[in-house]
Amino acid sequence: YEGKLTKALAEPVEALLDSASEDTWPAIRKLLQRETKAAVSGLESAISTFELDEATEKELLLRLENHGRSVVESKAREEAARILIRMKDRFSTLFSRDADSMPRVWTGKEDIKAITKTARSASMKLLSTMAAIRLEEDGDNIDTTLSLALVDAARPGTTDRSIQSLDPLASSSWERVPEERTLISPVQCKSLWRQFKAETEYTVTQAIAAQEANKRNNNWLPPPWALAAMAVLGFNEFMTLLRNPFYLAVMFVVFLVGKAIWVQLDIANEFRNGFLPALLSLSTKFVPTIMNILKRLADEGAAPAAPERQRETE
Template sequence: AAIEQAHWDASKVQEKLRRDIDGHASSVCSAKLSELVANYEKQLSKALTEPVESLLEGGGKDTWASIRRLLKHVTETAVSKFLTAISGFELDQATIDNMVQDLRDYARNMVEKKAREEAGKVLIHMKDRFSTIFSHDNESMPRVWTGKEDIKAITKDARAASLRILSISAAVRLEEKPDNIDNILFSSLLDGNMAVTSSQDRSIVTSADRLASSTWEEVSPKDTVITPVQCKSLWRQFKAETEYTVTQAISAQDTVFPF
């Protein structure tokens, strides 16, 4: 009996094999790229989190300028290394551009997230700063209340430093755009002292009224972290919770010089 010989289509088998190999290679490539991206995101997080936290807690006048410089340096360094790392992959330019933009967005979002997180602890930071400045002299030595110290001036300096932290925390400033948050807070809460009488300058009244708002001038809602009215409330709480420290200092001076 004759056996009919099967007819195999070799081209179809080869095509399937090619697709299987390409699919496997693509899967391996995607996995390696995902691992690479995750690694660089981890590096960005590590390079940004603690320095940004330290800058926000420090309360320097140029805090956001320093954060912008840090973000730019860390991001550009990471992008440069990332481009080198993916140079061995066969990726089209559009894919590369998208991956790089994703890294930049990740770094920016990390800073914004950290800023909002620290803003949630702003009252603690304000009180810590007040305590440090009020209780230590210009040489960082603990103050001894001998009766010669100008407690009123020391209190104002300590409150100003604390208010600066509130101002820094009130908005995310990753774009180099001017705003009046600092001026509004200082004229309303420190200079105006939140107690406006009929004899005081009308500008103070106007400035105080500007805190009865949920938005800042020249600051977009997406960049607002602490609203004006929230700042006013936080300042009241801050003053109430630090008043005892001032009272103790006054009592200490009265004990040294009772008359």
């Protein structure tokens, strides 16, 4: 019956601890009570056929109940030993994927600060869940303490001197939590959180860099001060164009040809892959594109001449 109870508790407890929410330990307590009750009931039915005294029977039943608790505690300690890996996995999942579990594309519209805060809060919730064994319904303030020390204290707007001067994690034990039920002490939580932030900072930095690069690639206009300088310095050239409309016609033709080349080469898309790869790709496609445009112009110019020749022959 101990083997059956172990099998019934091990995997569900691991799954519940991995999800790490406010309902994790209540769900574990309910699971433990249900499976232990079923195992005890089966053991009672099995030993009823034997002539055992009441003390021996109670000892066997108590041993089975304690075995169920030991399975849960052992699984909780195993998960607590891997807490840093679990925290980084949860942060990576929430930070790198959207609500539909699709990979995020940093286009410049995303609020990286809010996404980072949400992912870190979820990781802190995991740390809070794994900080102590809660098989009894005694309340504790671990979640509040961690939030106060790790999240609220990091905000620039925090001005409460009591929060800044007193470190609630400068202790080796939690309030209202016995030492034997402690999995991760407050000091260890602080150290783990510092290591967690250091190892996930690179991911945030990469996202910010990708967002800035995307913004630069999508913005082809020069800065406003450059536009103003061009308007002032190019005033004489603008007046020259107004006095001689022939220049306007030439510029219009150049604009049309340039626009056609731009569309054919797909220059905007090429430069998203990088400056040097874009130059190499455009250099190989430039001459064929020019030849293709000239060929089209020649074909369009020759098309109206064909009907006129047919009329002359008639």
